[in-house]
Amino acid sequence: xxxxxxxxxxxxxxxxxxxxxxxxxxxxxxxxxxxxxxxxxxxxxxxxxxxxxxxxxxxxxxxxxxxxxxxxxxxxxxxxxxxxxxxxxxxxxxxxxxxxxxxxxxxxxxxxxxxxxxxxxxxxxxxxxxxxxxxxxxxxxxxxxxxxxxxxxxxxxxxxxxxxxxxxxxxxxxxxxxxxxxxxxxxxxxxxxxxxxxxxxxxxxxxxxxxxxxxxxxxxxxxxxxxxxxxxxxxxxxxxxxxxxxxxxxxxxxxxxxxxxxxxxxxxxxxxxxxxxxxxxxxxxxxxxxxxxxxxxxxxxxxxxxxxxxxxxxxxxxxxxxxxxxxxxxxxxxxxxxxxxxxxxxxxxxxxxxxxxxxxxxxxxxxxxxxxxxxxxxxxxxxxxxxxxxxxxxxxxxxxxxxxxxxxxxxxxxxxxxxxxxxxxxxxxxxxxxxxxxxxxxxxxxxxxxxxxxxxxxxxxxxxxxxxxxxxxxxxxxxxxxxxxxxxxxxxxxxxxxxxxxxxxxxxxxxxxxxxxxxxxxxxxxxxxxxx
Numbered sequence: 001x002x003x004x005x006x007x008x009x010x011x012x013x014x015x016x017x018x019x020x021x022x023x024x025x026x027x028x029x030x031x032x033x034x035x036x037x038x039x040x041x042x043x044x045x046x047x048x049x050x051x052x053x054x055x056x057x058x059x060x061x062x063x064x065x066x067x068x069x070x071x072x073x074x075x076x077x078x079x080x081x082x083x084x085x086x087x088x089x090x091x092x093x094x095x096x097x098x099x100x101x102x103x104x105x106x107x108x109x110x111x112x113x114x115x116x117x118x119x120x121x122x123x124x125x126x127x128x129x130x131x132x133x134x135x136x137x138x139x140x141x142x143x144x145x146x147x148x149x150x151x152x153x154x155x156x157x158x159x160x161x162x163x164x165x166x167x168x169x170x171x172x173x174x175x176x177x178x179x180x181x182x183x184x185x186x187x188x189x190x191x192x193x194x195x196x197x198x199x200x201x202x203x204x205x206x207x208x209x210x211x212x213x214x215x216x217x218x219x220x221x222x223x224x225x226x227x228x229x230x231x232x233x234x235x236x237x238x239x240x241x242x243x244x245x246x247x248x249x250x251x252x253x254x255x256x257x258x259x260x261x262x263x264x265x266x267x268x269x270x271x272x273x274x275x276x277x278x279x280x281x282x283x284x285x286x287x288x289x290x291x292x293x294x295x296x297x298x299x300x301x302x303x304x305x306x307x308x309x310x311x312x313x314x315x316x317x318x319x320x321x322x323x324x325x326x327x328x329x330x331x332x333x334x335x336x337x338x339x340x341x342x343x344x345x346x347x348x349x350x351x352x353x354x355x356x357x358x359x360x361x362x363x364x365x366x367x368x369x370x371x372x373x374x375x376x377x378x379x380x381x382x383x384x385x386x387x388x389x390x391x392x393x394x395x396x397x398x399x400x401x402x403x404x405x406x407x408x409x410x411x412x413x414x415x416x417x418x419x420x421x422x423x424x425x426x427x428x429x430x431x432x433x434x435x436x437x438x439x440x441x442x443x444x445x446x447x448x449x450x451x452x453x454x455x456x457x458x459x460x461x462x463x464x465x466x467x468x469x470x471x472x473x474x475x476x477x478x479x480x481x482x483x484x485x486x487x488x489x490x491x492x493x494x495x496x497x498x499x500x501x502x503x504x505x506x507x508x509x510x511x512x513x514x515x516x517x518x519x520x521x522x523x524x525x526x527x528x529x530x531x532x
Contacts, residue, residue: 001069001070001071001072001073001076002049002050002051002052002067002068002069003067003068003070003073003076004046004051004052004055004056004065004066004067004068005065005066005067005068005076005080006038006055006056006058006059006063006064006065006066007063007064007065007066007084008062008063009062009063010062010063010064011037011062011064011124012037012064012087014036014037014124016087017035017036017037017064017409018409018410018411018416019086019411020035020083020086020087021033021034021035021036021409021410022410022411022416023082023083023086024066024068024079024082024083024086027070027075027078027079027082028075028078029070029071029072029074029075029078029079030068030069030070030071030075030078030079031069031070031071032068032069033066033067033068033069033079033083033409034046034049034065034066034067034408034409034410035064035065035066035067035083035087035409036064036065036067036408036409037061037062037063037064037065037124038056038059038060038061038062038063038064038065039061039124039125039148040061041148041404041408042065042408042409043056043059043065045404045405045408046065046067046408048405049067049069051067061124061126064087066079066080066083067409068080106119106131106134106135106138110138116140117139117140117141118140118141118142118143118178119131119132119135119138119140119141119142119143120143120145120183120184121135121142121143121144121145121146122145122146123146124146124148125146125147125148125149125150125171126148128144128146128149128171129149129150129153129154129156129157132144132157132168133157133160136157136160136161136164136166136168139164139166140166141166141167141168141169142157142161142166142167142168142169142170143169143170143173143176143183143184143223144157144168144169144170144171144172144173144225145170145171145172145173145174145184146170146171146172147171147172149170149171149172151227151231151233151234154171154225154227154234155233155234155237158234158237158238159237161237161238161241162237162241167222167238167241167242167245168237168238169222169223169224169225169238170200170223170224170225170238171225171227172200172225172226172227173200173223173224173225174200174201174223175198175200175201175202175204175205175221175223176204176221176222176223177189177196177208177218177220177221178220178221179220182443182444184444184445185201185202185205185414185441185443185444185445185446186204186205186208186221186443186444186445187205187208187209187212187442187443187444187479187480187481187483187484188443188444188481188483188484188485189208189209189211189212189217189218189481189483190212190216190217190218191217191218191219191251192211192216192217192218192219192316193216193217193219193251193252193253193254193316194211194216194217194218194219194252194253194254194255194256194312194313194316195218195219195220195221195222195242195246195249195252195254195255195256196208196211196218196220196221196222196256196258197221197222197224197238197239197242197243197246197255197256197257197258198221198222198223198224198256198257198258198259199223199224199225199226199228199229199258199259199260199359200223200224200225200226200358201223201357201358201359202357202358202359202360202439202441202479203258203259203286203305203359203360204221204223204258205357205441205443205479206305206306206309206357206359206360206479206505206506207256207258207305207308207309207312208221208309209443209479209480209481210305210306210309210310210505211309211312211313212481212483213481213504214309214310214313215313216312216313216316216317219246219249219251219252220245220246220249220252222238222242222245222246224236224238224239224242224259225238226260228259229259229260229262229263229266229267229270230259230260230261230262230263230266231263232263232265232266235266235269236262236266236269236270239257239259239270239273240269240270240273243255243257243270243273243274243277244273244277246277246279247276247277247278247279252279253279253280253315253316254279254280254281254282254312254315254316255274255277255279255280255281255282256281256282256283256284256308256309256312257270257274257281257282257283257284258284258286258305258308258359259284259285259286260285260286260287260362261285261286261287261288262285267285270283271283271299274298274299275297275298275299277298278298279298280298280300280315280316281298281299281300282299282300282301282302282308282311282312282315283299283300283301283302284301284302284303284304284305284307284308285301286359286362286363286366287362287366290302290303300315300321304363304367304507305359305360305363305505305506305507306504306505306506306507306508307323307507325508325511326508326511326512327504327508333512333515336501336512337512337515337516337519338519340435340471340473340501340516341473341516341519341520341523342471343470343471344434344470344471344472344473344520345431345465345468345469345470345471346524346527347431347432347468347470348431348432348433348434348465348470348472348520349432349434349517349520349521349524350395350396350397350432350433350434351368351372351375351396351397351398351434351435351436351437351513351514351517352393352396352397352398352399352427352433352435352436352437353365353368353397353398353399353436353437353438353510353513354399354401354420354423354424354436354437354438355398355399355400355401355402355437355438355439356401356402356412356413356414356417356420356439356440356441356450357400357402357414357439357441357479357506358379358400358402358403360439360441360477360479360506361377361379361398361399361400361402361439362379362400363506363507363510364398364437364506364510365377365379365380365398367507367510367511367513367514368396368398368510368513368514368517369385371514371517371518372396372514372517374395374396375395375396375397375398376393376394376395376396376397376398377397377398377399377400378390378399378400378403378405379398379399379400379403387399390403390405390406391405391423393427393430398437399423401413401419401420401423402414406419407419414441414445414446414447414450415445415446415447416447417447417450417453417454418453420438420454420457421453421454421456421457424436424454424457424458424460424461425457425460425461427461428457428460428461428464429464431465431468431470433461433465433472434472434473434516434517434520435472435473435474435475435513435516435517435520436458436461436472436473436474436475437474437475437476437509437510437513438454438458438474438475438476438500439476439477439478439479439506439509440476440477440478440479440480440491440495441478441479441480442478442479442480442484442485442486442488442491443479443480443481443484443485443486444484444485446486447486448485448486449486449491449494450486450491451478451486451490451491451492451494451495451498452494455494455495455497455498456498458474458495458498458499458500459498459499461474462474462498462499473501473513473516474498474499474500474501475500475501475503475509475510475512475513475516476495476500476501476502476503476509477502477503477504477505477506477508477509478491478492478495478502479506
């Protein structure tokens with residue numbers, strides 16, 4: 001049975017609610033639980049999960065919603081009590097010396113940190129804009145981590161930041177590196193000559209990590225927010241300010257722009273701004289065909305995240321960029337394809353991608369779709385390829401498990417890999433899966449051991465294929481560096497111990513997956529021809 005409880009005028013922080021949801025799930029008789037604020041997005045998702053629309057109708061963004069899928073009314077009652085007890089316990093301030101208590105307002109924080117010049121804001125969208133405005137008025141640059149900030153608020157805040165000469169990153173900015181300091185979901189990368197501006201998260205992480213691993217470094221990494229380039233009214237405000245700042249920065253020798261396809265007029269403004277900056281630049285618009293480069297232009301257009309990093313490093317070193325499909329020699333790639341397809345069963349024919357990073361999932365979809373023309377995803381706008389049910393894969397599927405459909409009432413899968421584990425375990429019996437692609441994102445904010453957390457699911461999928469008389473190739477990449485707290489080498493070793501082929505980048509992992517599919521498809525055609 002599915003039951004909803006609404007607690008009026010009860011606001012709690014989203015991180016606290018995620019932890020509470022996980023605790024409530026442990027209650028006897030409870031199959032699933034979501035403890036979240038009654039935002040429009042959360043209510044829509046709960047309705048899609050089959051919770052009573054009438055019961056949800058009374059909830060507002062200021063109300064707490066406790067949604068329980070359980071065995072009985074008694075279980076529901078116990079789960080509600082467990083949620084309220086957990087929230088009551090965790091919301092109490094810690095005892096001890098009051099002089100050491102954390103500040104509870106921006107004003108109090110500025111009294112403690114008199115030399116601060118940047119505020120990181122993570123609040124529900126309804127409140128975040130107000131705090132961002134206060135920070136700008138106080139002369140602070142802002143990293144606005146929050147999502148669900150209204151378009152009107154974003155436009156007004158970015159106009160205000162321009163007037164004050166302050167940078168506003170976001171809203172929905174998950175990653176930045178400022179003067180060598182990683183913020184939120186970011187990695188430990190060397191300082192160096194490449195300045196990066198990206199929409200929000202894993203696109204910046206992948207590119208900055210690849211720059212570091214190629215022996216170069218990053219001067220600054222600025223998160224502009226998902227709407228900055230896509231919405232004509234926002235007009236690339238943060239991106240354009242970022243270009244100006246990097247143009248004036250003596251440490252920055254090359255400027256990189258990463259974004260999903262921007263509005264045409266905004267893209268033209270960005271390219272013009274890069275030309276005015278006069279520094280070598282690389283632009284990658286995810287999903288767009290790279291534009292031909294004018295010979296007199298400083299702007300180079302990349303076709304994927306790895307190429308973006310490689311181009312930037314080459315330009316910073318004054319070298320010519322040499323395109324390549326794989327880091328390893330073709331003979332080595334051919335040997336991997338031969339080894340990984342030798343025991344695949346005739347019934348195996350589909351690719352499955354289980355991703356925690358949204359931009360990495362987009363890149364995977366693009367690579368696989370170009371090869372097959374028929375890849376489904378929960379992250380698509382073309383209705384022909386949108387999954388009817390995001391929780392169920394069909395045919396070739398790449399799923400972004402960090403999408404809102406999977407994160408209501410629970411942490412992002414980069415923090416808590418259980419959503420990916422559950423999906424992989426649920427689909428391990430699918431005899432049609434021929435190859436799996438996964439990402440592992442390490443660094444600050446991520447799970448302390450993501451490879452170890454989902455390695456058992458990899459082993460379970462491979463074991464299930466083996467028992468059916470087949471074999472399951474699993475390809476992985478790690479977005480991270482040797483300096484990250486999770487230890488890059490140990491993460492790679494755990495993936496390989498579970499049977500994964502670990503590639504140097506997400507793009508190479510996806511490209512190898514398409515080669516494996518091609519080999520499997522050719523073998524299937526050969527068998528059919530021989531049977532005639």
